[in-house]
Amino acid sequence: MEEKLELESKSILAEQLEQLKKIFPEVFCDGKIDFDKLKLVLGEQIYKESTYQDKERFGITWIGKADCYRVIQNTKEATLRPCREESINFDETQNVFIEGENLEVLKILQRSYSGKVKMIYIDPPYNTGKEFIYPDKYKDNIDTYLEYTKQIDERGNKFSTNPESDGRYHSKWLSMMYPRLYLAKSLLKDDGVIFISIDDHEQHRLRMICDEIFGEDNFVADIIRKTKSTTNDNVTGINIQHENCLVYAKNKSLLTLIGEKKTFENYKNPDNDPKGAWVSDNPSARTGSTFPIENPYTKTIDLPPENAFWRFSYKSYQEHVKSGKIKFLESVLVGQRGFIFKRYASEVKSDNHLVPTLFATENCYMNQAATKHINEIFPNVKVFDYTKPINFILKLIEYSTNKNDLILDFFSGSSTTAHAVMKLNAEDGGNRKYIMVQIPETCIENSESFKAGYKTIADIGKERIRRAAKKIKEEYPSYNGDFGFKVFKLDSSNITNFEGNKVTDNESYTEQLEFSIQNIKNDRSDYDILYQFMLRLGFTLTENIKIKSFCNNTKKVFSIDLFSSDTNNITSSEDTNNSSNAKISTTFICLEKFITEELIDEIEKHNPDKVVFLDIGFQNNDALKNNARHSFKNHIFNNKNKSIEFLVF
Numbered sequence: 001m002e003e004k005l006e007l008e009s010k011s012i013l014a015e016q017l018e019q020l021k022k023i024f025p026e027v028f029c030d031g032k033i034d035f036d037k038l039k040l041v042l043g044e045q046i047y048k049e050s051t052y053q054d055k056e057r058f059g060i061t062w063i064g065k066a067d068c069y070r071v072i073q074n075t076k077e078a079t080l081r082p083c084r085e086e087s088i089n090f091d092e093t094q095n096v097f098i099e100g101e102n103l104e105v106l107k108i109l110q111r112s113y114s115g116k117v118k119m120i121y122i123d124p125p126y127n128t129g130k131e132f133i134y135p136d137k138y139k140d141n142i143d144t145y146l147e148y149t150k151q152i153d154e155r156g157n158k159f160s161t162n163p164e165s166d167g168r169y170h171s172k173w174l175s176m177m178y179p180r181l182y183l184a185k186s187l188l189k190d191d192g193v194i195f196i197s198i199d200d201h202e203q204h205r206l207r208m209i210c211d212e213i214f215g216e217d218n219f220v221a222d223i224i225r226k227t228k229s230t231t232n233d234n235v236t237g238i239n240i241q242h243e244n245c246l247v248y249a250k251n252k253s254l255l256t257l258i259g260e261k262k263t264f265e266n267y268k269n270p271d272n273d274p275k276g277a278w279v280s281d282n283p284s285a286r287t288g289s290t291f292p293i294e295n296p297y298t299k300t301i302d303l304p305p306e307n308a309f310w311r312f313s314y315k316s317y318q319e320h321v322k323s324g325k326i327k328f329l330e331s332v333l334v335g336q337r338g339f340i341f342k343r344y345a346s347e348v349k350s351d352n353h354l355v356p357t358l359f360a361t362e363n364c365y366m367n368q369a370a371t372k373h374i375n376e377i378f379p380n381v382k383v384f385d386y387t388k389p390i391n392f393i394l395k396l397i398e399y400s401t402n403k404n405d406l407i408l409d410f411f412s413g414s415s416t417t418a419h420a421v422m423k424l425n426a427e428d429g430g431n432r433k434y435i436m437v438q439i440p441e442t443c444i445e446n447s448e449s450f451k452a453g454y455k456t457i458a459d460i461g462k463e464r465i466r467r468a469a470k471k472i473k474e475e476y477p478s479y480n481g482d483f484g485f486k487v488f489k490l491d492s493s494n495i496t497n498f499e500g501n502k503v504t505d506n507e508s509y510t511e512q513l514e515f516s517i518q519n520i521k522n523d524r525s526d527y528d529i530l531y532q533f534m535l536r537l538g539f540t541l542t543e544n545i546k547i548k549s550f551c552n553n554t555k556k557v558f559s560i561d562l563f564s565s566d567t568n569n570i571t572s573s574e575d576t577n578n579s580s581n582a583k584i585s586t587t588f589i590c591l592e593k594f595i596t597e598e599l600i601d602e603i604e605k606h607n608p609d610k611v612v613f614l615d616i617g618f619q620n621n622d623a624l625k626n627n628a629r630h631s632f633k634n635h636i637f638n639n640k641n642k643s644i645e646f647l648v649f
């Protein structure tokens with residue numbers, strides 16, 4: 001099969017239509033929905049219930065909500081360009097730092113990371129009026145971003161904050177959050193979970209849009225974090241000393257959060273009970289039965305406390321006495337119960353506690369702790385004001401992920417989440433991976449961070465990872481996990497004609513001609529193009545890429561193997577230590593600008609499952625292209641189990 005490589009970001013709408021088609025194939029006619037038929041299929045009753053004849057409806061709406069869907073659906077191509085110089089251990093690491101605007105980045109990640117992220121933590125701007133809120137443009141968002149990054153170099157004005165005096169103050173914030181959460185949801189695994197830090201400015205509105213996006217049944221909890229002990233800045237006389245962290249599941253019935261490990265230290269066995277160590281349990285409960293219990297040694301009588309009952313029936317009581325679970329005391333002090341009701345360690349159903357929604361009300365999770373931690377990493381410079389306490393995020397990750405899971409933070413700021421992932425991995429020997437996304441928001445010129453050499457918050461985030469990695473390595477010398485990270489930067493597509501021929505009046509005809517022939521931008525490297533193709537083909541940013549030489553080392557081809565595993569349908573070579581992982585396909589990406597017969601023959605002999613060529617590599621030689629097409633057809637013929645895909649751009 002030959003096809004042109006689709007260069008647009010994966011369309012969420014197309015995906016949803018596909019799903020609808022699976023459920024109601026009969027309502028599609030020529031690929032379009034027949035709404036009258038849909039009404040019939042749903043049944044008049046359901047349809048009537050779901051229409052609002054009097055225009056009243058429950059839900060949240062704001063000025064610009066409709067544009068959110070346009071923003072989501074605009075799939076104009078942008079790309080992520082690898083930046084080896086700023087990375088650590090680029091070729092091996094499974095961690096990723098993306099410098100860029102998160103809406104565009106989330107769109108780009110759809111094809112490769114859909115359903116792969118176990119946990120998302122975000123700490124978005126709280127809409128206090130002081131932070132900048134990215135002004136999404138559904139027609140040309142990537143151009144807005146490029147304009148924005150240009151300002152960084154020119155040290156011009158940064159994009160505006162969202163002041164309370166703005167008439168659309170809440171609307172702007174909601175319009176910023178809605179599409180990002182919508183796209184984030186599709187990256188989550190089915191048993192995945194998102195944690196969103198927020199405070200009173202927008203907490204209630206955020207909850208309403210999350211109810212809409214994730215479904216109110218998937219609301220899990222609102223975790224309270226104590227932010228500070230005292231305040232002197234509130235005129236109303238109330239000390240607001242907490243913020244919230246909303247928790248939503250992709251599918252609540254599949255989510256399991258695992259709390260702290262139970263310790264069995266207080267379980268003892270002083271009476272050599274054959275059932276093992278025990279602690280004294282409370283024998284009363286809100287429901288149960290009431291009867292007097294007489295101590296056979298002291299003849300004292302116990303009844304359940306007022307408004308309570310024994311948690312066992314009389315019959316079970318007799319069995320407990322016989323088995324020794326109820327043990328009578330030989331002497332009883334005044335006010336003391338005459339018996340012990342034992343809870344054996346072996347009876348404890350789970351090794352872990354539940355996660356308390358108030359776990360972060362302890363002082364060690366306050367803002368003060370965050371400041372202390374970041375000061376340890378950047379001594380003597382106040383680099384960033386809004387950092388979260390590392391242990392708070394670490395606990396959220398610990399409660400919600402397994403040791404190999406992928407964690408995403410697309411408002412990553414100073415990269416506390418990456419720091420927390422590395423620290424937790426070092427503590428429990430894990431191999432969790434992260435993706436951080438941070439816009440290169442400029443550091444204000446007279447700020448301490450700018451004076452210390454950091455132009456943008458993204459620079460601070462990357463430097464924090466480098467320093468935190470070094471510190472953790474020193475603290476855990478025996479742990480030799482992944483401390484590297486690969487940097488990518490958001491940019492316009494590498495391919496010009498994809499953006500349309502943007503010929504301005506001043507451009508000469510010759511330039512225009514070159515423009516359409518040389519459709520790869522001059523300043524883009526093979527690796528830039530490679531990653532753009534990889535993302536379009538659904539590969540992750542951390543695949544193991546091999547370079548194969550052909551034609552006596554005069555030509556090269558990139559080769560990527562995909563492996564299957566029990567846990568994921570498709571995983572990359574990082575999981576090859578899992579014995580159930582078998583290689584399922586090999587893709588060759590050939591970016592040569594002069595393709596020859598010899599090269600095609602040699603590639604074919606390697607038996608790849610998919611081959612990608614650059615169209616310009618055929619140099620307008622249709623005969624050569626047809627030959628290639630023909631060779632790969634033969635290839636399918638000779639390998640009945642294979643279906644070769646031959647993609648040309």
Ligand SMILES: C[S@@+](CC[C@H](N)C(=O)[O-])C[C@H]1O[C@@H](n2cnc3c(N)ncnc32)[C@H](O)[C@@H]1O
Nearest residue numbers: 101102123134386387388411413414416439441
């Ligand atoms: C509250 S801070 C996050 C702090 C982070 N949790 C930490 O501990 O350092 C929010 C961050 O989101 C970034 N941000 C805001 N809008 C963004 C966008 N559209 N794309 C990417 N990052 C964005 C801001 O630059 C800011 O650094």
